[in-house]
Amino acid sequence: MKRKNDSSSILLQKKPWTNNKNSIWLASTAKLSRNIENFNFPEKLSGDRCKQIISLVDKELPTNFLADPILILADEISPIEKEYLMEHFLASQGLYQAHAGEAFIYDSTGEVLITLNIENHIEFQLTDCNGEIENTWNRLVKIETTLGKSLTYSFSQKYGFLTANPAESGTALVITVFLQPSALIHLGKIDEVLERHADDNLDITGLQGSPTEIVGDILAIRNNYTLGLTEENIISMLRTFTTKLLVEENSTRSHLRQEDHPDLKDKVSRAYGILIHSYQIEAIEALNAISLLKLGADLGWVKGTTPLALNELFFNCRRAHLMSRYKESVEQEQLPHRRTEYIHEALKDVTLAI
Secondary structure (H helix, E strand, O other): OOOOOOHHHHOOOOOOEEEEEEEEEEEEEEEEOOOEOOOOOOHHOOOHHHHHHHHHHHHHHOOOOOOEEEEEHHHOOHHHHHHHHHHHOOOOHHHHHOOOEEEEOHHHHHEEEEEEEOOOOOEEEEEOOOOHOOOOOHHHHHHHHHHHHOOEEEEEEEOOOOOOOOHHEEEOOOEEEEEOHHHHOOOOHHHHHHHHHOOOOEEEOOOOOOOOOOOOOOOOEEOOOOOOOHHHHHHHHHHHHHHHHHHHHHHHHHHHHOOOOOHHHHHHHHHHHHHHOOOOOOOOHHHHHHHHHHHHHHOOOOEOOOOOHHHHHHHHHHHHHOOOOOEEEEEEEHHHHHHHHHHHHHHOOOOOOO
């Protein structure tokens, strides 16, 4: 397997969202956790044993389901590169804190991430921006199963695959779907809709994991349980729930196209003004405004852009992705202004049609 030799291998990855034309379905991720038999969980592993696991996976990982895989050691890359990986794969904060004895594997598709010794010995993750949960799962299981022919995973007949967090044992599969139901959110209907379709098997948070703070109108919907459920059960639950939410959001948008709604038009107009005329803007404010502009574009209130272009802008104006655009070093205090420069260029042809 290739080893990383400079930061470009991380920062120049193909971005899966560059082909996403969907106004509501932003992305989904599927993560499988596995541990290797006869090794302690990562929290109790010595440095030598961590290196041994990295070496085993490096040697045995099947390359026929990966495109030019690259292995990087966590202590050999910068904090901004770790943050970039976290943003790119919509992953947990754990990536940012990765240190010696931990590693990452990714490939040229920009969709596959494998972490080593961070929370479990191995976590396989796939990112999809086309709404294809079932295909994502099939790709993921091929990689996991093939590696499992060479390495023996920790498994219990009673509890399934064993993980560092016992609550994630069983299938050890967590699927997260990221939706932007902006119309329901800004019309104040989202709580009633979620309550009506409530499912105790699912957990719903914002983009950053908070159950109360919604950033960029994103709801992250994931399965609450991995134990006592099959992979098919998990996928079916998520597909059913997200389909209901998509139907509600699309129905609400259809009504908005036929009605005059001054308050929502005002929100979209203000978002446009913030994005076009700000001298500097922080990431969260930018994400919130872009999501409103995206809703306005879908309703015909904003011209000169597309959902695809706005999805790209949404992902690329985050801190690490924005910094990766510049060859020179950018100071933290300069970043809000650099973000507005990038946004202004991306939206130069956009106009209001309200």
